Amino acid sequence: MVISNGPAPAAAPESCTEARQHPDGFSADQAFLAVALAAVSWDGVLSPAGTRALRHAIDYRQPFCTFSDQELVQGIDDLLQRLRLQGAQQLMLKAARVLSPQLRRTAFATAAEIMRSDGPLQPDERNILSTLADTLELSTADTQAMLGLMEVLHAPVV
Numbered sequence: 001m002v003i004s005n006g007p008a009p010a011a012a013p014e015s016c017t018e019a020r021q022h023p024d025g026f027s028a029d030q031a032f033l034a035v036a037l038a039a040v041s042w043d044g045v046l047s048p049a050g051t052r053a054l055r056h057a058i059d060y061r062q063p064f065c066t067f068s069d070q071e072l073v074q075g076i077d078d079l080l081q082r083l084r085l086q087g088a089q090q091l092m093l094k095a096a097r098v099l100s101p102q103l104r105r106t107a108f109a110t111a112a113e114i115m116r117s118d119g120p121l122q123p124d125e126r127n128i129l130s131t132l133a134d135t136l137e138l139s140t141a142d143t144q145a146m147l148g149l150m151e152v153l154h155a156p157v158v
Contacts, residue, residue: 028099028100028103029063029064031099031107032099032107032110033064033076034079035092035132036054036057036058036110036111037054037079037083037091038083038111039054039092039110039111039112039114039115039128040053040054042089042092042115042125042128044088047117047118049117052117053113053117057113079091092128093131096132096135096136097135099136104136104137104138105136105138107132108129108136111129111132112146113150116150116153121147
């Protein structure tokens, strides 16, 4: 870190954080990742299917696909520390409040996809998604359409 008396030049982010942070302490990319991470670990278990779904959800998505492995691991580690302190549901709900209206539907669909990755949605998962939808101020019609699509995407082939 360099300390200077003059105005600081704009610098690229050094980790999985953007320069602008919400008062809750999340940047937009951290908030999105927090919702996804909480969806994987809501029950205290990082299942192989859920972990693969999380990785898939961020591998191709901007800005995560531009992060080095080290930056991504550091960002996830930072969020895991918050998850341990707050719990998955609180982390998810705090992060959800930070998301822009444009990212809210994407975050909900990502959380639903991750929760659905290891089998049909359980009653607790449905309750968490319902609370998330309320926090994100999504309509029932939108969330039901997204959940219906998850059933189509995860339908057995045989």
